Amino acid sequence: MRTITKRVGFEPTSLSNFKRTHPYGKYSDLEAPERNEIRIECAKEQHFLCAYCSKQITGTNQDSMNEHVEARHIAPNRSLDFTNIVASCTTPRQCDESHGSQPLPLTPFMEACESELQFKLSGKVIGLSERAKETIRVLNLGDTLANNRSLIEQRKQLTESLLLVNGIDPNEGLEDDELIDLVLDDITTPIDGKLEAFSPVLVNILKQWID
Numbered sequence: 001m002r003t004i005t006k007r008v009g010f011e012p013t014s015l016s017n018f019k020r021t022h023p024y025g026k027y028s029d030l031e032a033p034e035r036n037e038i039r040i041e042c043a044k045e046q047h048f049l050c051a052y053c054s055k056q057i058t059g060t061n062q063d064s065m066n067e068h069v070e071a072r073h074i075a076p077n078r079s080l081d082f083t084n085i086v087a088s089c090t091t092p093r094q095c096d097e098s099h100g101s102q103p104l105p106l107t108p109f110m111e112a113c114e115s116e117l118q119f120k121l122s123g124k125v126i127g128l129s130e131r132a133k134e135t136i137r138v139l140n141l142g143d144t145l146a147n148n149r150s151l152i153e154q155r156k157q158l159t160e161s162l163l164l165v166n167g168i169d170p171n172e173g174l175e176d177d178e179l180i181d182l183v184l185d186d187i188t189t190p191i192d193g194k195l196e197a198f199s200p201v202l203v204n205i206l207k208q209w210i211d
Helices: 013-021 032-045 095-099 130-139 145-165 177-187 199-210
Strands: 064-068 085-089 117-119 125-127
Touching (some): 013 032, 085 095, 117 130, 177 199
Antiparallel strands (some): 117 125
16 A cells, blocks of 8 residues: 545535535435546556556456445445545455445545555565554455465565566565665656656565665
8 A cells, every 4th residue: 555645625626516516415316427537547646557456457337446444335425525535546355345335444535555565575564553464354465375365466566577677686686775776766756746656565565675
């Protein structure tokens, strides 16, 4: 996960207009234009990465959807609250689909999401707190091969590729903190507003090497 910072007071224009003309409206009342604008604005905020697993998304309904971090069933009064909505991938059995209406104790709105989830070069993720472990379970983020082999293998492959592109052999690691800082700067700098798939995972791994 990568921390998402919502812009204070910002929401898509079409959403503002809908709320003004439908004071008792709810998310299920929105039409495609409003939903599309919400999704693309969320994707831009997230540099076109899924809010939960960090897969790359396009911001279209082909691979992403509007996800309520605090589920609508739990907080129906927040269904039109843009600060409660992120763009999630549409992967079966994980992220939005796995979340459903369950409480999510650790969210991408919390800075702790970058430190309480620990990623490994194997592609697996470990929860360093009880809320992190529960979040991994709720979103099915791949703590074991039995739970989500596909995500684990994708993370492993693409993380290794990012390392190799940056001149680092995944089998040897890197002990030079200055070089690690340079790589961190490179992979956290969006190009045309986009970050590489799973780059937050590699950031997490590299910071472990520094520590």
